[in-house]
Amino acid sequence: MSADNQKRLAAERALTFVTSGMKLGLGTGSTAAHFVAGLGERVRKGHLDVVGVPTSEATHKLAVQHGVPLTTLDETPELDLTVDGADELDGSLRLVKGGGGALLREKIVAAASARMVVIADASKVVERLGAFPLPIEVIPFGQRATAIAIDKAARKLGLDPVLHLRMGAADAPFRTDSGNLIYDCDLSAIPDPEALADALSGIPGVVEHGLFIGLCSAAVIAGADEIRVMGK
Numbered sequence: 146m147s148a149d150n151q152k153r154l155a156a157e158r159a160l161t162f163v164t165s166g167m168k169l170g171l172g173t174g175s176t177a178a179h180f181v182a183g184l185g186e187r188v189r190k191g192h193l194d195v196v197g198v199p200t201s202e203a204t205h206k207l208a209v210q211h212g213v214p215l216t217t218l219d220e221t222p223e224l225d226l227t228v229d230g231a232d233e234l235d236g237s238l239r240l241v242k243g244g245g246g247a248l249l250r251e252k253i254v255a256a257a258s259a260r261m262v263v264i265a266d267a268s269k270v271v272e273r274l275g276a277f278p279l280p281i282e283v284i285p286f287g288q289r290a291t292a293i294a295i296d297k298a299a300r301k302l303g304l305d306p307v308l309h310l311r312m313g314a315a316d317a318p319f320r321t322d323s324g325n326l327i328y329d330c331d332l333s334a335i336p337d338p339e340a341l342a343d344a345l346s347g348i349p350g351v352v353e354h355g356l357f358i359g360l361c362s363a364a365v366i367a368g369a370d371e372i373r374v375m376g377k
């Protein structure tokens with residue numbers, strides 16, 4: 146079975162966690178897109194009555210296309226459930242996110258939700274985080290100084306980071322929905338995600354990093370022949 150089919154199956158299973166009246170956070174990426182499409186189908190058929198807060202402009206557009214009623218986090222600051230994808234997750238439900246560049250809004254929305262459920266194909270489950278380069282969102286002002294501070298903070302923890310400024314179209318740096326830049330930080334492995342998260346959060350200029358710790362309560366993982374749920 147293709148990874149995309151696994152993503153779709155995980156999204157469909159997560160739809161069983163949704164009940165009418167829920168205020169939902171809508172994740173970003175190809176897995177979350179399956180969830181938004183399935184949600185829209187159920188809303189259009191009158192099976193579910195929900196509102197969603199999109200975590201990116203792309204998800205906003207997709208949700209509108211699929212007929213999912215939307216609200217904003219300012220109108221609806223407390224959500225019941227966020228369903229989102231991940232680039233990596235470990236056995237403690239610690240995540241690396243931000244491959245799609247939406248980590249800042251994804252983290253704000255997840256933190257405003259009573260529950261966050263990750264949906265993923267089986268390739269996303271890892272023994273140890275870090276093979277996927279960690280996205281770090283920085284403000285454009287002083288971005289090179291911020292990159293040096295990130296490098297130093299990681300080295301202090303015994304890591305050997307390689308930082309790449311993420312590029313977008315036409316040879317220009319990628320800009321997030323909030324107008325910031327992203328450094329993808331290649332670390333090979335992150336032995337102590339909590340320590341790294343703390344160190345990165347303390348750097349002026351770092352807006353947010355892609356380590357999601359203590360936010361995800363369950364994950365629906367679709368493999369070639371089974372769907373399993375980690376956590377509650």
Ligand code: 5RP
Binds near residue numbers: 174232245247248
């Ligand atoms: C976007 C994300 C995505 O959830 C993550 O990149 C997974 O994407 P996909 O579902 O396409 O594999 O964090 O910022």
